Amino acid sequence: MKKDIFYCEQWSYGYKRLHKPFSEKQAEEKHLKGELYTAVIGSATQPEYVITLREEVGFFSVNFFDKFGRDYLTHQFRKYSNSNYYFLSTAVWRDYITLESHDLAEGYTYFFNENTDDCYVLKQDFINNERYEKTELYPQKDKVILFPKFGEYDLVLNPDII
Structure with a gap:
């Protein structure tokens, strides 16, 4: 289903x-032109996905939203040196206190290495600090992918690329 x-230039997470x-x-x-723009997929006010693209600097990201409008997952891709391919450089997973809460319980950030399979993982417990x-x-x-074609x-x- 399409x-x-x-x-837009950017999605305003606050507003x-x-x-x-x-x-x-x-x-x-x-x-x-490889310039910055954002594709908001689903709804202009409660998207399912927000994709920010800027090929001129070798970057794009995808934010995944749940049915409560919460940004629960982010994937950031960077361009390999001397290649047309992009690798997953960072992933952020967010867990919320309750199903309908927008308050974070914990988050996991994965920093992937461009040249090896090593990954630094940071878990943050926001309840116990x-x-x-x-x-x-x-x-x-x-986790290797080409820059998306327009549209x-x-x-x-x-969301299961990890």
Whole structure:
């Protein structure tokens, strides 16, 4: 099923709205030039996904939202040096106190290494104000992707890439 896509310069997480909306044509021009733009998928006020793209600096990110409008997962991709491919550089998973709460209980941040399968993991317990750190192995081969083509974002909307 095709979902609605709204384009803007950036999504305002605080106000939950499009900041500097673009037409599809304006967004496509930004895409072709590698300039910053954002694709908001689902609803302009309660999206399912927010994809921020800026090819000129070798970056794009995907934010995943639950049915309560909470940003529960973020994937950030960086371009490999001397390649057209991008790797998952950072992933952030957020758990909330209750199903409908917007208050964080804990979060996990994964920092992936560009050249090895090493991954630094930071767990933050926001209730007890504690931090835990460890290093794990995650194969990068499963997290390599090309920069999305304009309007074709399905390949980056995989929350289970880790």
